[in-house]
Amino acid sequence: MLISILQIVVSVALIIVILIQERSSGTSGLFGGSGDEFYHTRRGLEKMIFYATAVLVIAFIGLSLLGIIKS
Secondary structure, three states: OHHHHHHHHHHHHHHHHHHHOOOOOHHHHOOOOOOOOOOOOOOOHHHHHHHHHHHHHHHHHHHHHHHHHHO
């Protein structure tokens, strides 16, 4: 039961973090910046969102596997 609740919370957080990301122009596009550059390095908030997405994906996979093993 607890695993299912944690999995729901992690999945909702993962959906929110993925929707915050803007693939073409990074977070500068969210605040009115132009997306003219072809390649840029992740900095600041964009880097934090990227790492949060990776952590949440790993947590979701771990909880899914734990749920399969427990049942």
